Amino acid sequence: MPLDYSPLPQALQPLLVRFYRAHNSRNRVRPEATCWVARRGAIVGGLCLTPVADGHFLTGLLVTPAERNCGVGAQLVREVLASCDGPVWLFCKPELLDFYTRLGFVKTDRLPDTLADRLSRYRRSKALIALLNDRRMMPMPAATLTIAVACLFDERGRILVVRKRGTRFFMLPGGKAEVGETPLQTLQRELHEELDLRLDETNLEALGHFRAPAANEPGHQVEADVFMGRLPHPVKVQAELEEMSWLELAPCTREDVAPLLRRHIMPALLMRTVEG
Missing domain, CATH: 3.40.630.30 (Gcn5-related N-acetyltransferase (GNAT))
Structure with missing residues (x-):
């Protein structure tokens, strides 16, 4: 509800x-x-x-x-x-x-x-x-997109990234919130639509909240609630997604990775690994 x-x-x-x-x-x-x-x-x-x-x-x-x-x-x-x-x-x-x-x-x-x-x-x-x-x-802020995304790890510890049709940047699976949704509800809906993946909220752990310039929409910012989870089975892209790839848990130097992931989420994951 x-x-x-x-x-x-x-x-x-x-x-x-x-x-x-x-x-x-x-x-x-x-x-x-x-x-x-x-x-x-x-x-x-x-x-x-x-x-x-x-x-x-x-x-x-x-x-x-x-x-x-x-x-x-x-x-x-x-x-x-x-x-x-x-x-x-x-x-x-x-x-x-x-x-x-x-x-x-x-x-x-x-x-x-x-x-x-x-x-x-x-x-x-x-x-x-x-x-x-x-x-x-306050000055008029840049338009902000509210999203929820997931760091989904495979059995080798790699992170799944996806690219939308007609765009350049790879990013974490997830998407924009709809009215009345919690971040977890947004993420669960988007994972089902994009990857035919159903994850219970008990299988998702919050990583944090991050802000960065939007990769595919100039002049916009993204406010992202980020979660972590394990992929329970292989997945294929569908809906608006065109391609999937994998990132090792290491400093990211790929220029085709979205700023939010490259500048904020990957460092947070690495810091978490060090602290753990």
């Missing part, structure tokens, strides 16, 4: 309160807040958006453990930001800075008085960073 991202009617806000309590969270729902949730029947993620000054204060982002590392929290924040005309502030722990930076937040000292006072109190007991997302002050 696809996820639904939407505001929670005020009469149903106790559902988010119960969601927080069920996960032992101290997050609060203020009466004046607008609650946003991700639902697949039941709530799997939520946050609160409280009016402040000429904008909003984002608090309480929480995703159920079973849905973490699948892009649910990021997509929920994107949906919320798209609904806001003014600035959105939040306070985050240092380890979450990269997550929010990828969503367009920047460090800021420009805080409404109420938030400045609150941050001063919070910092007496914890390290927090003030962040701001204000689309009115």
Whole structure:
């Protein structure tokens, strides 16, 4: 069932309160807040958006453990930001800075008085960073394609790469997300369409989230959730794919390999091997 991202009617806000309590969270729902949730029947993620000054204060982002590392929290924040005309502030722990930076937040000292006072109190007991997302002050970004791809290893430890019909660059199998899909759902659908390959989510492990210029679409960027898995059987290209090839797990020097794979994913795989 696809996820639904939407505001929670005020009469149903106790559902988010119960969601927080069920996960032992101290997050609060203020009466004046607008609650946003991700639902697949039941709530799997939520946050609160409280009016402040000429904008909003984002608090309480929480995703159920079973849905973490699948892009649910990021997509929920994107949906919320798209609904806001003014600035959105939040306070985050240092380890979450990269997550929010990828969503367009920047460090800021420009805080409404109420938030400045609150941050001063919070910092007496914890390290927090003030962040701001204000689309009115941001230049128009390059068009971004949201994709999910997989590093699929054969029995020799080689990585499968594919090339689409009418293009030059080899890349990892996968593709663009459709509305409402999680990254894993996108990847599973694309692997079935392109390779007639069905992989359960238990056979896929998250590697990370990467950004790079798009290989085949000038002026575009790609935001990629990348997973790893083992090929359970030989595959053949189909649908829009024209050719497949293999990469050894080594520094990549091939000029016909997409920038995302060559510059970011292969180094991450090699670093993982060293650390392991």
